[in-house]
Amino acid sequence: MPFDALKLSHIMEKIVVKGIHRKYYRVRGGRWYGGIATADCCGCNLRCIFCWSKTKLMGSFYSPSQIYNALKNCALRRGYNQIRISGNEPTIGKEHLLRILELIEVDGLFNFILETNGILIGNDKNYAKDLSKFNRVHVRVSIKGTNNREFSLLTGALPEQFHLQLQALRNLLDYGVSCHPAIMLSFSNREEINEIYRKILEIDSKLEIEEEYVFMYPHVIEGLKKHGISPKLSYDPNNIPRDLI
Helix, strand or coil, X not given: CCECHHHHHHHHHHHXXXXXXXXXXXXXXXXXXXXXXXXXXXXXXXXXXXXXCCCCCCCEEECHHHHHHHHHHHHHHHCCCEEEEECCCCCCCHHHHHHHHHHHHHHCCCEEXXXXXXXXXXXXXXXHXXXXXXXXXXXXXXXXXXXXXXXXXXXXECHHHHHHHHHHHHHHHHCCCCEEEEEECCCCCHHHHHHHHHHHHHHCCCCCCEEECEECCHHHHHHHHHHCCCCCCEECCCCCCHHHC
């Protein structure tokens, strides 16, 4: 039975957010985006069958300044000019996220990439309005599948909530927030891919569309087998094309 991703958002927030503190399980460097410092947060409002993160609730609570300072130290040590929050859904715990963005803005050292499934931003236009106050934020909306059916199959959420991801793009663009969509295409046929491209380019023909594919980590393979689903196109984590990094 599909679940309501908005209701799950509230449930998860009670678990992984305490006041302005949020749970994280690590801070790391990485090769993505040409090099970026990453804080992996806990708690998501989707249950993607291909998700690489198994530590959804493990971790400790940190304040915005603690996480920003950890990201800053990691980035400076490695020579990065970009930082991000990833691992699960960063938009859960809005006040925590906005305070981190304030610290980034004041310091002026890094650009911040907000990786999100877009559910909460699509449901609340004011979230996009709040993000528009910051100049160093770029939002990557990770769209799960190409249609209602595929979205529900891959995430477990209500099929009709697929549209919230597309609405997130509209809301962000309405408030002038830098953004782009990244579409999970590993499970889609050509007709479905063409249709989602059409829908996104109808929102804004200038949007740069990133294609996203499953990386077959051992626990991802296990999860796909459990659900009896095989990707049409996937990659070995040790042999990822450079244009996907």
